[in-house]
Amino acid sequence: MANTTSVQYEPVAEIGGGAYGTVYKARDIESGQFVALKSVRVQTDQNGLPISTVREVALLRRLEQFDHPNVVRLMDVCATQRSDQETKVTLVFEHVDQDLKTYLERAPAPGLSPDCIKDLMRQLLCGLAFLHSNRVMHRDLKPENILVTSQGQVKLADFGLARIYSCHMALTPVVVTLWYRPPEVLLQSSYATPVDIWSTGCIFAEMFRRKPLFCGESEVDQLGKIFEVIGLPPEDEWPTDITLSRKNFPPLMPRPIADVVSEINEQGGKLLLNMLTFDPLKRISALNALEHPYFHDDETLTQTKS
Amino acid sequence: DERRAPLRTWANACGPIDRWQPVEVDEPRMAPVKMEPERKWVHNCPVILSSSHSGGDGCVEQTALLYPHGLQSLHSLQALVPSLLRLEVEKSLEALGLIWDRSYAWDVFLDIMRTQTRNMLPNADLPQHFTDATRAVLVNWLIQVHEMMHFQDETLYLAIHLLNCSLRHIKVTTANLQLLGMVCLFLAAKKEESLLPEVSGLCYLMDHTYTKHQLLRMERKVLCGLKFNLSYSPPLHFLVLLASVARCSAKAVWMARYLLELSLLEGQCLVFLPVQLAGAALCLSRQVLQEPQTPEGEAAWCLASSIHVGSETVVLRIMHILAKAAATAHAQETCATFIKFSSPETLHVSRHLGLKNISALLGVCP
Known part of the structure; x- marks a missing residue:
């Protein structure tokens, strides 16, 4: 059993550390196709593989049945025993060469066209709406795990992995970027699917700016940078279940969004503000975002309709 | 075959215990089974229609607007049926607690209707050494273990489904069939239950024919064989x-x-x-x-x-x-x-x- 994955998949290169451990690019010997191998070491006790791992991987496999165009394919899963206390779970994903980060870097001088950004955003939100309606949240959405194929197809990667990897994460403290984190996570309050919408908003802005929106160096610094743009939230919106006081931040007013993201059009700006809403309950959902007028005032769309 | 002995022992121990009381039943009136003829729609739909109206949901009214030219005509009534069914399915899913948000109900229903075809087995063929009779003995034993553990009914259906799939994807000797069955039940419990039995307890139920180590190895074997596909609409x-x-x-x-x-x-x-x-x-x-x-x-x-x-x-x-x-x-x-x-x-x-x-x-x- 232990050898089946290494026999079927021939490693080609190490493609990055990733927050959750080493990821390898490999070749499927049968099909010749490239795959991304992600391994997790799970602590196993005398009762075998933990329930959380069994359920989370089963959920990813279930999502796979829908064959959603904006979600990366999970082609295979394998569990192999490392020792009495440890089992290695290998997830075999389809391999896409390019992520949104490199896609943005490679874009020629004036940056991406407004239509291109709209298309990427629509696909990104489609994938997200699909995950959210299946009760999966990403929790770590950023340009590095949004893949863009050579045909311009957006595919979300690394979703739902946080719970599978949680055992492993406790062992290896990893530096996870703070830039796409929503206030509720930075404030260590409770959070749910709106976290991904915040991250999507940050990425939306970054597509126009071609540099990240909020580049904080610590949790507090990140919050400060956020409030410089959206303003300090009112007292009644400040979460009550946290230790950090609102008084630690200067009373800032919101800045006009066009000052921060200059090329964005009016509707785009409105959508962006709906995504960068401090209160997660008031933040727009992925499904509603897809219905936003920003996606409707599209010339090409009206042409195809008529 | 000796190795299957505990399976037999368990089955015998749980033989036909008299837990029932005589019931008084009316002499059953036998009537020939016939699938309801399509025509019945015409007579019966108005009944549902009126009850749905009183339910106050906008669904029926909406459809009525789409077909404004007389609900009396057969054509309109037939066109109405899918939305009635949809309304009823949504209500039922909600009443049964199978969904949390009614706006997703129809999607959920369509989803379980679609996914069941993916889970279907192409034929009833069993591995050569595994006859229908052997299968029945194993399933019967699993039903007993399942009942003894006070598991959810979904767990039983999932366990048998996993067993049916595993038999196609992994090679198991006759001696290990009982172990495979138990692992399928164990995995189904991991998927569905909030309280899990100890592996040592499961080994005890199999009269220690297999070690804990063997059981956990079979667990990995099944998970890999099924590629972690543990979702099933029972x-x-x-x-x-x-x-x-x-x-x-x-x-x-x-x-x-x-x-x-x-x-x-x-x-x-x-x-x-x-x-x-x-x-x-x-x-x-x-x-x-x-x-x-x-x-x-x-x-x-x-x-x-x-x-x-x-x-x-x-x-x-x-x-x-x-x-x-x-x-x-x-x-x-x-x-x-x-x-x-x-x-x-x-x-x-x-x-x-x-x-x-x-x-x-x-x-x-x-």
């Missing part, structure tokens, strides 16, 4: 959904649940869709019980059975298999389900006289 969910749409009585539901569980023991039932198994169990249950009919009940039943339009022959075939299984269930070595459903909590359905009359039952299911 026929039981379709049964409670159909029964709710059809406004079936508690007794009819228990009878159908009994018949549906009997299908787990039948190797030939492997090829049928969960929704077909559920529909057949419910249909046969109604035939056995012969409860008094009401116009509302008949209309509701019509609506529920519209899910099977096009697969009536398959449903009849399943009813035939289930009727035969129910008629002989008490005399089989594999009678765990018969005993389970003879309890007062299950309204003694397995002891119902209507089930014993095999010739009448088979007569009506040609």
Whole structure:
């Protein structure tokens, strides 16, 4: 059993550390196709593989049945025993060469066209709406795990992995970027699917700016940078279940969004503000975002309709 | 074969214990089974229509607006049916607690209807050394273990589904079949239950024929063989959904649940869709019980059975298999389900006289 994955998949290169451990690019010997191998070491006790791992991987496999165009394919899963206390779970994903980060870097001088950004955003939100309606949240959405194929197809990667990897994460403290984190996570309050919408908003802005929106160096610094743009939230919106006081931040007013993201059009700006809403309950959902007028005032769309 | 001894021991220990009390049942009135003719729609739909209107949901009104030229015409009524069914399915899913948000209900229903076809096995073939009889003994034993553990019913259906799939994807010797069965139940419990048994406890139940190490190795083998595909829409969910749409009585539901569980023991039932198994169990249950009919009940039943339009022959075939299984269930070595459903909590359905009359039952299911 232990050898089946290494026999079927021939490693080609190490493609990055990733927050959750080493990821390898490999070749499927049968099909010749490239795959991304992600391994997790799970602590196993005398009762075998933990329930959380069994359920989370089963959920990813279930999502796979829908064959959603904006979600990366999970082609295979394998569990192999490392020792009495440890089992290695290998997830075999389809391999896409390019992520949104490199896609943005490679874009020629004036940056991406407004239509291109709209298309990427629509696909990104489609994938997200699909995950959210299946009760999966990403929790770590950023340009590095949004893949863009050579045909311009957006595919979300690394979703739902946080719970599978949680055992492993406790062992290896990893530096996870703070830039796409929503206030509720930075404030260590409770959070749910709106976290991904915040991250999507940050990425939306970054597509126009071609540099990240909020580049904080610590949790507090990140919050400060956020409030410089959206303003300090009112007292009644400040979460009550946290230790950090609102008084630690200067009373800032919101800045006009066009000052921060200059090329964005009016509707785009409105959508962006709906995504960068401090209160997660008031933040727009992925499904509603897809219905936003920003996606409707599209010339090409009206042409195809008529 | 000696290695399967504990399986036998366990089965014998749980033999036909008399946990049932005699039930007084009316002499069953046998009527020939016929699938409801399509025509019935015309008579019955207005009944549902009026009740839905009073429900205050916008769905029916909306459809009425789409077809403004007379609800009297047959054409409009037929066009109305899908939205009625949709409304009923949504209400039922919500009432059964199978969904949290009604706006997703229809999507959820379409999703389970679609995914069941992906989970279907292409044929009923079993590995050579694994006969239908062996399979029935193993499933019967799993039903007993499942009951003893007080697991959810979904866990049992998932376990048997995992067993059926595993037998196709991994090679297991006859000596390890019991271990495979237990691992499938264990994995199903990991997927569905909040409280898990200890592996050592499972080994004890198998008379320590296998070690804990062997059990955990089999667990990895099954997970890899199935590629962690542990999701399944159990026929039981379709049964409670159909029964709710059809406004079936508690007794009819228990009878159908009994018949549906009997299908787990039948190797030939492997090829049928969960929704077909559920529909057949419910249909046969109604035939056995012969409860008094009401116009509302008949209309509701019509609506529920519209899910099977096009697969009536398959449903009849399943009813035939289930009727035969129910008629002989008490005399089989594999009678765990018969005993389970003879309890007062299950309204003694397995002891119902209507089930014993095999010739009448088979007569009506040609």
